[in-house]
Amino acid sequence: MTKHPPVSSRRYDPQRRDRIIDAALDSIAADGVAGTSHRKVALLADVPLGSMTYHFASMDELLMEAFTRFAGRISDAFEARLDAATDRHEALDAIVSLIHEDLQRSRAEHVVTYELYTLAARNPDFRSITQAWMRASRRALQRHFDPITARRLDAYIEGAALHIALDPDPQTTEDTRAALLLLTNAASPRPTPQ
Amino acid sequence: MTKHPPVSSRRYDPQRRDRIIDAALDSIAADGVAGTSHRKVALLADVPLGSMTYHFASMDELLMEAFTRFAGRISDAFEARLDAATDRHEALDAIVSLIHEDLQRSRAEHVVTYELYTLAARNPDFRSITQAWMRASRRALQRHFDPITARRLDAYIEGAALHIALDPDPQTTEDTRAALLLLTNAASPRPTPQ
Amino acid sequence: MTKHPPVSSRRYDPQRRDRIIDAALDSIAADGVAGTSHRKVALLADVPLGSMTYHFASMDELLMEAFTRFAGRISDAFEARLDAATDRHEALDAIVSLIHEDLQRSRAEHVVTYELYTLAARNPDFRSITQAWMRASRRALQRHFDPITARRLDAYIEGAALHIALDPDPQTTEDTRAALLLLTNAASPRPTPQ
Amino acid sequence: MTKHPPVSSRRYDPQRRDRIIDAALDSIAADGVAGTSHRKVALLADVPLGSMTYHFASMDELLMEAFTRFAGRISDAFEARLDAATDRHEALDAIVSLIHEDLQRSRAEHVVTYELYTLAARNPDFRSITQAWMRASRRALQRHFDPITARRLDAYIEGAALHIALDPDPQTTEDTRAALLLLTNAASPRPTPQ
DNA sequence: AATGAATGAGTATTCATTCAT
DNA sequence: TATGAATGAATACTCATTCAT
Numbered sequence: 001m002t003k004h005p006p007v008s009s010r011r012y013d014p015q016r017r018d019r020i021i022d023a024a025l026d027s028i029a030a031d032g033v034a035g036t037s038h039r040k041v042a043l044l045a046d047v048p049l050g051s052m053t054y055h056f057a058s059m060d061e062l063l064m065e066a067f068t069r070f071a072g073r074i075s076d077a078f079e080a081r082l083d084a085a086t087d088r089h090e091a092l093d094a095i096v097s098l099i100h101e102d103l104q105r106s107r108a109e110h111v112v113t114y115e116l117y118t119l120a121a122r123n124p125d126f127r128s129i130t131q132a133w134m135r136a137s138r139r140a141l142q143r144h145f146d147p148i149t150a151r152r153l154d155a156y157i158e159g160a161a162l163h164i165a166l167d168p169d170p171q172t173t174e175d176t177r178a179a180l181l182l183l184t185n186a187a188s189p190r191p192t193p194q
Numbered sequence: 195m196t197k198h199p200p201v202s203s204r205r206y207d208p209q210r211r212d213r214i215i216d217a218a219l220d221s222i223a224a225d226g227v228a229g230t231s232h233r234k235v236a237l238l239a240d241v242p243l244g245s246m247t248y249h250f251a252s253m254d255e256l257l258m259e260a261f262t263r264f265a266g267r268i269s270d271a272f273e274a275r276l277d278a279a280t281d282r283h284e285a286l287d288a289i290v291s292l293i294h295e296d297l298q299r300s301r302a303e304h305v306v307t308y309e310l311y312t313l314a315a316r317n318p319d320f321r322s323i324t325q326a327w328m329r330a331s332r333r334a335l336q337r338h339f340d341p342i343t344a345r346r347l348d349a350y351i352e353g354a355a356l357h358i359a360l361d362p363d364p365q366t367t368e369d370t371r372a373a374l375l376l377l378t379n380a381a382s383p384r385p386t387p388q
Numbered sequence: 389m390t391k392h393p394p395v396s397s398r399r400y401d402p403q404r405r406d407r408i409i410d411a412a413l414d415s416i417a418a419d420g421v422a423g424t425s426h427r428k429v430a431l432l433a434d435v436p437l438g439s440m441t442y443h444f445a446s447m448d449e450l451l452m453e454a455f456t457r458f459a460g461r462i463s464d465a466f467e468a469r470l471d472a473a474t475d476r477h478e479a480l481d482a483i484v485s486l487i488h489e490d491l492q493r494s495r496a497e498h499v500v501t502y503e504l505y506t507l508a509a510r511n512p513d514f515r516s517i518t519q520a521w522m523r524a525s526r527r528a529l530q531r532h533f534d535p536i537t538a539r540r541l542d543a544y545i546e547g548a549a550l551h552i553a554l555d556p557d558p559q560t561t562e563d564t565r566a567a568l569l570l571l572t573n574a575a576s577p578r579p580t581p582q
Numbered sequence: 583m584t585k586h587p588p589v590s591s592r593r594y595d596p597q598r599r600d601r602i603i604d605a606a607l608d609s610i611a612a613d614g615v616a617g618t619s620h621r622k623v624a625l626l627a628d629v630p631l632g633s634m635t636y637h638f639a640s641m642d643e644l645l646m647e648a649f650t651r652f653a654g655r656i657s658d659a660f661e662a663r664l665d666a667a668t669d670r671h672e673a674l675d676a677i678v679s680l681i682h683e684d685l686q687r688s689r690a691e692h693v694v695t696y697e698l699y700t701l702a703a704r705n706p707d708f709r710s711i712t713q714a715w716m717r718a719s720r721r722a723l724q725r726h727f728d729p730i731t732a733r734r735l736d737a738y739i740e741g742a743a744l745h746i747a748l749d750p751d752p753q754t755t756e757d758t759r760a761a762l763l764l765l766t767n768a769a770s771p772r773p774t775p776q
Numbered sequence: 777a778a779t780g781a782a783t784g785a786g787t788a789t790t791c792a793t794t795c796a797t
Numbered sequence: 798t799a800t801g802a803a804t805g806a807a808t809a810c811t812c813a814t815t816c817a818t
Contacts, residue, residue: 013803032316034228038788050804053789111315118308120360121301122226130360151357151365152373156346159353163345166314166324171345179346182376231812244779247814420704422616425791438800441793495703502700508748509693510614518748539745539753540738540761547741551733554702554712559733567734570764595782619808632783635810 013047017055020045024066029108033063033115064125067116071133074109079140088184091144095153096177099161110165145184152183211249213239218260223302227257227309258319261310265327268303273334282378285338289347290371293355304359339378346377405443407433412454417496421451421503452513455504459521462497467528476572479532483541484564487549498553533572540571595629599637602627606648611690615645615697646707649698653715656691661722670766673726677735678759681743692747727766734765 023045027036038052038059056062081098085091119126134154141150156179164170217239221230232246232253250256275292279285313320328348335344350373358364411433415424426440426447444450469486473479507514522542529538544567552558605627609618620634620641638644663680667673701708716736723732738761746752 016802032312037786039786048804050791050806051802054803057789059788107315111312114308114312114315117356117360118226118305118312121305121308127360131362134357134361148369151369152350152376155353155357155365155373156350157353158356159349159351162311162352162356163328163349166311166321167328168325171349175342175345179349179377182346182379183373185376232814233812242779244781244816248778253813420700426793427791436800438795438802442799447792499700499703502696502703505744505748506614506693506696506700509689509696515748519750522745522749536757539757540764543741543745543753543761544734544738545741546744547737547739550699550740550744551716551737554699554709555716556713559737563730563733567737567765570734570767571761573764598781620810621808630783632785632810632812633781636782639810641809 016045016047016051020047020052020055020062021066021069024062025070025112028063028066028115029112032111033119036063060125063119064129067112067119067126067129070112071116071129074113075133075136075140078137082140082143085144088144091141092177092180092184095157095180096173099157099164099176100173107165110161149184153180156180156183210239210241210245214241214246214249214256215260215263218256219264219306222257222260222309223306226305227313230257254319257313258323261306261313261320261323264306265310265323268307269327269330269334272331276334276337279338282338285335286371286374286378289351289374290367293351293370294358294367301359304355343378347374350374350377404433404435404439408435408440408443408450409454409457412450413458413500416451416454416503417500420499421507424451448513451507452517455500455507455514455517458500459504459517462501463521463524463528466525470528470531473532476532479529480565480568480572483545483568484561487545487564488552488561495553498549537572541568544568544571598627598629598633602629602634602637602644603648603651606644607652607694610645610648610697611694614693615701618645642707645701646711649694649701649708649711652694653698653711656695657715657718657722660719664722664725667726670726673723674759674762674766677739677762678755681739681746681758682755689747692743731766735762738762738765 020041023041024036026044027041031040039049041062042049042052052062056065078098081094082091085094116126116130120130121127137154137157138147138150141153145153160171160176160179214235217235218230220238221235225234233243235256236243236246246256250259272292275288276285279288310320310324314324315321331348331351332341332344335347339347354365354370354373408429411429412424414432415429419428427437429450430437430440440450444453466486469482470479473482504514504518508518509515525542525545526535526538529541533541548559548564548567602623605623606618608626609623613622621631623644624631624634634644638647660680663676664673667676698708698712702712703709719736719739720729720732723735727735742753742758742761
């Protein structure tokens with residue numbers, strides 16, 4: 001009834017690749033990309049060091065897979081939240097709470113996001129991850145808003161979340177809601193019918 | 195009785211500290227914080243390796259000074275640009291061009307900015323740099339807009355600049371201007387008098 | 389009742405061993421013994437990695453077989469060339485062209501030869517390959533020359549081929565021919581009858 | 583009065599670079615280039631591992647310096663030996679004993695020589711070492727023989743030394759002397775005056 | 777005040793070989 | 798019989814920092 005693997009030094013471990021990717025994300029959250037090494041990830045994933053480069057040809061390959069998974073998760077959650085909203089009003093509520101949750105939600109996510117942006121700023125491979133993420137966010141917003149508005153909201157969400165995370169005296173949820181409203185009101189000269 | 199620089203290799207070099215800081219920024223732009231080392235910076239600044247830890251107690255101290263200088267420069271330019279605007283209309287023009295310039299402006303700046311955010315997300319010392327920067331931006335915006343609006347604009351600027359930098363098909367300057375207008379119009383039913 | 393190759397990825401592949409040996413030689417030519425690994429050879433031979441140690445108990449066993457095949461090939465060509473000569477004059481022509489061909493002949497051969505000598509210098513197993521090769525060369529030369537002369541020629545051939553390969557300004561074929569003549573003339577005052 | 587360095591973990595050690603090069607040669611002689619690693623050389627030279635790449639930017643740089651020193655040593659010895667000869671007769675004696683000494687002389691030299699040739703066959707940087715060596719040998723031979731003869735002797739010496747080293751039943755010194763005589767007689771139809 | 781040399785701990789990656797399937 | 802996965806030991810190399818001079 002123990003959860004420990006058999007004493008055999010050679011394990012059959014089909015989910016190993018998966019576990020390594022999650023361990024890599026944990027490590028990035030804890031110590032950043034700079035603080036992430038094969039050794040550290042191997043330890044977290046409880047796999048031998050030699051296993052790392054067997055499953056991932058290089059550190060970059062591992063980082064790519066890790067950030068892809070990360071972006072997918074956040075993006076899916078974002079989408080699910082917006083899909084659950086039945087009208088614009090609820091959609092805005094969802095956005096507000098997503099922005100401000102960042103604050104509460106283990107700082108980890110914020111940290112990992114910016115690690116990804118830093119890589120993306122320099123490396124096109126990683127940029128394709130952020131681009132897919134951006135596309136997904138806008139698609140989700142387009143369930144409730146026209147494409148132009150979706151893009152505006154997307155930019156504002158990004159900036160507001162960042163500033164809230166870095167600001168010792170961040171804006172209130174009311175402020176956020178008001179700003180979002182302004183950006184949506186404009187989408188059509190007259191109130192969008194729901 | 196002017197002091198001639200000694201012929202020896204030990205140079206009288208009062209700007210050395212300064213040059214090291216700039217070299218560090220160049221290195222960060224080129225290879226990221228992760229790719230920046232004492233050796234590399236010493237080479238770029240053309241100073242002996244031992245000089246590095248003589249002038250800066252640690253790598254972190256050097257990074258702090260480098261990012262502080264960087265944020266100051268960008269922030270000053272931002273402020274100068276807004277100060278030069280004589281009315282809201284010009285102020286918005288200035289903002290639009292600042293946001294979109296990011297695209298052209300040596301990608302280096304974008305890259306360094308995100309390196310800083312990544313550090314700030316994890317380390318309060320670096321966070322104080324970004325906070326000062328944020329304060330300065332808002333102060334500059336408050337030359338033309340009320341504090342609430344300034345904060346909204348600031349967030350949007352941040353997000354839009356990021357998305358433009360990462361987006362292969364970025365929004366147009368008109369889009370940007372329109373979004374900014376929405377955020378400012380609402381701040382007060384009628385144009386804020388200066 | 390012919391046996392069809394199974395559709396599965398497990399192929400019926402009787403020449404596999406052979407292909408691995410040739411792939412090993414290609415790898416040695418391209419990257420040296422030091423740059424040759426199971427992985428690389430398996431890739432070149434298009435066989436699964438696990439197949440390597442299935443067919444060859446160890447890397448050394450593979451190298452032994454590879455160099456044995458290599459020495460055999462070169463040695464056979466040498467012998468064929470000398471056998472085709474009908475008299476001493478033709479034999480010397482054959483030798484001259486063999487020595488100088490080395491230059492043109494894919495540099496690969498030269499490279500592999502010296503890899504083998506390096507192993508032979510240290511390891512008696514590989515030395516037995518070079519010894520057999522040396523014996524075969526002398527035997528071939530003895531078709532036209534007495535044993536003493538054959539040995540002299542063999543040494544000169546070896547040294548001249550090496551120096552020509554390494555010399556940016558190598559000797560001419562006439563030089564080579566003249567040197568060979570000196571070594572043969574002396575062996576016996578008058579042409580050895582066959 | 584001990585030869586051991588002070589217990590201080592930080593040593594002042596001006597001959598360290600030198601010692602590392604000699605240790606590298608020892609390692610190459612013992613285990614070949616393939617068996618030579620930073621670790622092993624550091625151990626032999628009694629320097630910390632980190633010291634290795636401080637003094638030599640890369641393994642190749644170390645190998646270059648080691649083989650340069652090696653070739654210089656052998657080449658100088660060769661030259662000294664020939665310079666000491668006062669006539670052709672003594673010169674030939676010197677050559678014969680140099681060729682056959684190879685056999686006795688710690689096999690190490692032979693082994694290191696072939697390691698060098700193997701590198702030279704593939705890498706022009708190392709080839710320049712062997713070329714300088716070849717030039718020096720011929721220059722030394724030209725003290726006693728015309729350039730054409732010098733080149734012939736040089737090739738024969740090379741090949742004979744190699745075959746003697748690899749041959750379980752090598753030629754006698756008389757054989758060697760006879761072959762050398764043949765090659766020198768030809769240089770001029772009549773005995774060269776001294 | 778300034779620095780070249782030194783160094784231990786760390787990095788990514790490669791590898792021959794083993795073994796469960 | 799054949800193999801993909803696994804792994805421990807090793808490799809070259811980097812680095813921030815220390816320290817003797």
